[in-house]
Amino acid sequence: DAKTTQPPSMDCAEGRAANLPCNHSTISGNEYVYWYRQIHSQGPQYIIHGLKNNETNEMASLIITEDRKSSTLILPHATLRDTAVYYCIVRVDGTASKLTFGTGTRLQVTL
Amino acid sequence: NAGVTQTPKFQVLKTGQSMTLQCAQDMNHEYMSWYRQDPGMGLRLIHYSVGAGITDQGEVPNGYNVSRSTTEDFPLRLLSAAPSQTSVYFCASSYYDRIPYEQYFGPGTRLTVT
Numbered sequence: 271d272a273k274t275t276q277p278p279s280m281d282c283a284e285g286r287a288a289n290l291p292c293n294h295s296t297i298s299g300n301e302y303v304y305w306y307r308q309i310h311s312q313g314p315q316y317i318i319h320g321l322k323n324n325e326t327n328e329m330a331s332l333i334i335t336e337d338r339k340s341s342t343l344i345l346p347h348a349t350l351r352d353t354a355v356y357y358c359i360v361r362v363d364g365t366a367s368k369l370t371f372g373t374g375t376r377l378q379v380t381l
Numbered sequence: 382n383a384g385v386t387q388t389p390k391f392q393v394l395k396t397g398q399s400m401t402l403q404c405a406q407d408m409n410h411e412y413m414s415w416y417r418q419d420p421g422m423g424l425r426l427i428h429y430s431v432g433a434g435i436t437d438q439g440e441v442p443n444g445y446n447v448s449r450s451t452t453e454d455f456p457l458r459l460l461s462a463a464p465s466q467t468s469v470y471f472c473a474s475s476y477y478d479r480i481p482y483e484q485y486f487g488p489g490t491r492l493t494v495t
Contacts, residue, residue: 313473316485319481368429368440373422373423374423
């Protein structure tokens with residue numbers, strides 16, 4: 271699976287959009303981008319995933335660049351409950367397999 | 382659905398003791414796995430299973446055993462606890478061949494080995 275690079279930490283004011291970048295310059299054509307988050311030492315939680323088109327669900331939006339070498343997770347209206355570590359993971363979809371977690375981005379949402 | 386449950390939530394062991402961490406899921410997921418997370422680190426895969434009777438090693442399997450006799454349960458056994466096994470242990474499950482491969486994680490077991 272391709273390696274990902276994320277900033278170690280970011281801050282965001284409550285109510286503003288949080289934009290979390292991820293670099294995956296060695297991504298292969300059959301690799302998907304997944305995002306998970308981990309709130310205060312709880313188990314990680316799936317957020318969203320995509321291949322090359324932008325994706326949106328009730329939690330977030332995922333923007334993938336045209337060359338697929340980077341992506342951005344957008345939390346449109348961050349709340350204090352979104353304070354967490356966010357992990358960007360690249361993996362091949364075929365059957366279930368391990369998730370390779372890096373150290374992620376620690377997002378702090380403040381008043 | 383209870384989702385993925387883990388017991389105990391906390392455990393303190395002495396070096397050399399053995400114990401079993403329990404994991405159960407009620408979502409009929411074929412795939413189950415165990416990760417450990419050390420302070421400030423990402424999660425690392427210990428063992429995984431793609432169905433009852435089938436298990437395989439992850440990246441850090443030494444010192445741990447697993448078995449999968451039912452779809453629902455996937456216990457992790459520490460054979461002879463060492464201080465290096467002090468960590469938070471997470472169990473996860475998912476469907477095996479259903480996209481997206483959303484893995485559901487349990488709340489974790491915090492283990493301290495003295």
